[in-house]
Amino acid sequence: MEYIKIFFINTAMLITLAYLANLLFKHTISRSSERTKQAAWVVMAILAGGLSTFFGYRLDDNVIFDLRFVPLIISTIAYPQPLLLILIGVGTGLMRFAFGINAAAAAGMINLSILGLICAALSLWIRRSPLSMIAKGLVVILAVNFFNAVNISIFGVIPFYEYISEIMPITFPSGMLLSILFALIARDFHLEHKRMQQIEQVNALLSEQATELQKNKIVLEERAKQLMLASQYKSEFLANMSHELRTPLNGIINLSELIAEHDDSVTREELQAYGSLIHHSGEELLLLINDILDLSKVEAGKLEIVSEEVNVSEVPALLFQQFDVIAKQRGLDFTIQLEEDLPETLVSDPQRVQQILRNLLSNAFKFTHRGGVSLTIRREQRRQGGREASWIVWEVKDTGIGIPKDKHLSIFEAFQQADGTISRQYGGTGLGLSISRDLARLIGGFITLQSQEGEGSAFSLYLPLTAQEQGIKTPI
Numbered sequence: 001m002e003y004i005k006i007f008f009i010n011t012a013m014l015i016t017l018a019y020l021a022n023l024l025f026k027h028t029i030s031r032s033s034e035r036t037k038q039a040a041w042v043v044m045a046i047l048a049g050g051l052s053t054f055f056g057y058r059l060d061d062n063v064i065f066d067l068r069f070v071p072l073i074i075s076t077i078a079y080p081q082p083l084l085l086i087l088i089g090v091g092t093g094l095m096r097f098a099f100g101i102n103a104a105a106a107a108g109m110i111n112l113s114i115l116g117l118i119c120a121a122l123s124l125w126i127r128r129s130p131l132s133m134i135a136k137g138l139v140v141i142l143a144v145n146f147f148n149a150v151n152i153s154i155f156g157v158i159p160f161y162e163y164i165s166e167i168m169p170i171t172f173p174s175g176m177l178l179s180i181l182f183a184l185i186a187r188d189f190h191l192e193h194k195r196m197q198q199i200e201q202v203n204a205l206l207s208e209q210a211t212e213l214q215k216n217k218i219v220l221e222e223r224a225k226q227l228m229l230a231s232q233y234k235s236e237f238l239a240n241m242s243h244e245l246r247t248p249l250n251g252i253i254n255l256s257e258l259i260a261e262h263d264d265s266v267t268r269e270e271l272q273a274y275g276s277l278i279h280h281s282g283e284e285l286l287l288l289i290n291d292i293l294d295l296s297k298v299e300a301g302k303l304e305i306v307s308e309e310v311n312v313s314e315v316p317a318l319l320f321q322q323f324d325v326i327a328k329q330r331g332l333d334f335t336i337q338l339e340e341d342l343p344e345t346l347v348s349d350p351q352r353v354q355q356i357l358r359n360l361l362s363n364a365f366k367f368t369h370r371g372g373v374s375l376t377i378r379r380e381q382r383r384q385g386g387r388e389a390s391w392i393v394w395e396v397k398d399t400g401i402g403i404p405k406d407k408h409l410s411i412f413e414a415f416q417q418a419d420g421t422i423s424r425q426y427g428g429t430g431l432g433l434s435i436s437r438d439l440a441r442l443i444g445g446f447i448t449l450q451s452q453e454g455e456g457s458a459f460s461l462y463l464p465l466t467a468q469e470q471g472i473k474t475p476i
Contacts, residue, residue, distance in 0.1 A: 009055050041079055042087050045071040049092035049112070053099060062104040063157060067175060068092055069112065069148050070182055072119055076140050077133070077183070080123035089116015104157045111151040118147050137187075141179045145172060248281035248288075255281075292431070305442050309345040310353060312392065313338060316375055318354065323361050323373075330365065333372025341379050346392055348463055352439045356447075357394055359432040360459045364398035371399025371456070382462070384446070390465040391445075397458040403451040412437045412447075436461075 032040075049068040058064055075088050093112030096105045122143060126136050149172050153163050255274045297303040316336045327334035357375070364373040376395045381388060403411060412433050433447075440447050444464050451457035 038079065038081075038084060041075065042084055042091065045075050045088045046091035046095060049088075050095035050098065053096060053108075062100060062102045064096075064099065064104070064108075067178060067182075068096075068108075069115055069144055069175075070179055072112070072115055073140055073144050073179055074183065076119040076122055076126070076144075077137050080126040082120035082123050085119040085123055086116045089113050089119065092116075107152070107155040107157060110155050111148065114151055115144055115147060118143065137183055138180070141176065141183060145175050145179060148175070248285040251281040252278050252285075303439075303442065305352065306349045307347060308350065310348050310350045312342050312344060312346055312377065315350070315354060315357070316377060319357055319361060319375065322358070323365065326365050327373065330368075332365065332368060332370070334374070335372065336375045337377070339376075339378040342377060342392065343379075343465065346463060346465065349443050352443055353394075353461075353463070356436045356439050356461055357396065359436045360396040360461065363432060364396050364400065364457070364459075368398045368400035368456075373398045379465070380462075384462075391462045392465055394461040394463070395458055396460075397456065399456040402453040402455045403449070403457055404453045405451075408449050408451065411449075 048071040052066045052068040052070065053064055055066065069092075072085065072088055072092065076085055079085075089112045093109035093116075096108035096112070099105065119140070122140055126140075129136060131139075149168050152158070153160055153168070156163060158167065255278045259271060259274050316338065320334070320336050324334055361373065361375065374395075374397045376393075376397070378393050378395070380391050380393050382391050383389075384391075437447055440461060440463075445462045448460045448462070449457065450460075
């Protein structure tokens with residue numbers, strides 16, 4: 001009966017230790033890495049085996065009977081990893097020497113080391129076996145208790161006959177029964193821990209989903225806002241476009257009707273004036289149609305870019321001829337300045353370069369009432385796209401109405417202007433800057449803006465010089 005009493009004390013101690021270990025694991029180790037968890041488990045299993053020996057039954061000064069192999073059984077079921085089980089077996093065996101270095105301690109060391117190897121082999125079987133965890137646990141408990149009895153009978157210091165006839169009939173069934181009892185209790189701890197983990201995972205998942213839903217809500221609200229603004233801008237664009245198209249069309253229709261119905265009272269000079277007005281209205285209509293076609297080609301990716309040498313001094317001369325007349329009509333100053341270190345030619349698309357500059361200059365004259373407009377061409381070193389490069393800069397500067405800082409980005413978007421009603425006062429569809437920005441990208445450059453409301457604007461077209469400086473003429 002003394003064996004059973006000591007075994008029950010061992011079981012109670014192991015249950016208490018398991019409960020404390022469960023609390024420690026739940027509140028500290030559970031948040032650690034997997035490697036840390038495994039190391040903590042090995043240490044706790046070895047300490048549990050040592051405590052079981054401390055509370056074991058001393059048959060004499062050297063021989064101790066206990067349930068030190070029970071933590072190895074639980075480890076085999078909970079952590080079926082061969083190396084960990086060998087470490088637990090050897091470590092628990094070494095703990096036996098803490099209670100005295102003698103033949104019985106050596107036998108205990110050999111016994112636990114062999115049990116560690118047997119449990120390592122069983123762990124491989126557990127991974128592959130289709131049996132339930134209860135069936136696997138019973139097999140492990142039976143195997144460990146059986147080989148524990150065999151090892152004691154072979155390596156122990158108690159005479160073989162005495163152990164087989166007097167001790168084993170009591171210790172073997174008691175060890176089996178208490179091992180099963182402890183395994184069931186440990187299983188409840190494990191299931192509770194698993195439930196807690198599942199609850200934490202569900203909570204974390206719900207938190208992530210709530211965060212994701214909030215993000216999606218913000219994105220949807222932003223998209224709805226953008227769609228509303230896009231609808232508003234397109235409505236304004238259509239209203240502006242109808243006005244811009246009707247004006248030249250009405251002019252062409254009315255003037256052509258006057259010419260068709262003229263009598264002898266209409267002079268030749270009046271007919272020439274009518275023809276000139278019709279021609280001007282047709283040019284305005286053609287410009288509008290070209291803007292719309294260019295925008296659709298850019299968005300469809302079908303706008304062709306031609307790469308050839310562009311005379312740097314010839315482009316501003318052509319622009320001066322076109323806009324000098326407008327400047328004189330409006331009483332504005334118009335100057336063009338070329339700095340001295342400019343190259344003679346530039347590899348780009350001459351038609352698109354002139355189109356961009358015409359759009360920038362047209363806007364500058366449109367929104368300038370007094371002062372003037374200037375075009376400055378200079379060379380500049382600038383870091384763009386993570387590399388230092390040489391650029392030729394075409395800066396169009398005016399003393400006009402300026403642009404608020406919060407509109408610096410939006411004015412480059414299609415159908416948008418700094419003020420939705422601005423086209424009613426100044427005319428235009430709001431496509432010029434959007435087309436210019438896209439064309440600049442297609443020819444390898446970009447456009448920058450510096451402006452303050454009421455203080456004028458400065459649009460700068462940057463075109464790369466790298467290809468020319470290296471003597472390479474490649475399509476952009």
